[in-house]
Amino acid sequence: MAQKILVPIDFSDFNKTVIEHAIEHAKLVKGQIYLIHVATLDIGVIVSETGFTYLPELEETALNEEAEQMSQLKEEIESQGILCETIVKQGIPADIIVQEAKDLNADLIVIGSLGHNALYNMFIGSVASDVIKHSSVPLLVVPKQK
Secondary structure, eight states: OOOEEEEEOOSOTTHHHHHHHHHHHHHHHTOEEEEEEEEOTTTTEEEETTEEEEOHHHHHHHHHHHHHHHHHHHHHHHTTTOOEEEEEEESOHHHHHHHHHHHHTOSEEEEEEOOOOHHHHHHTOOHHHHHHHHOOSOEEEEEOOO
16 A cells, blocks of 8 residues: 655745655655645735735635646646645644644655744744644654755
């Protein structure tokens, strides 16, 4: 049975490196990649001087664009002979990633870390550090090269 490799992405330039590591691992273990993107809950919200405005059409457009980007990434991965599925959800990224790893019975999570300092992580946090804290699935953390 193929290993299930969950790869959270946020469409940053760094994702290419993370995906390359996931592909390398998938080739070694005959694994299948599950790309996951978690849109934040504020995706359809505009902040102005008068407050917050929720625009469902803005949210729908953004989610459709993200689904299209995921489809393109899936094609790129599959062109290298790796099976790939895509998942797009909305919520708190770390929570959704940890839950999806459980639901999939994933064998590995390959996640990128931008390497913020401890003070940043203490006050702001990072998705990678939250996933590391709460996941029972083994992780391969890909650091951003400086």
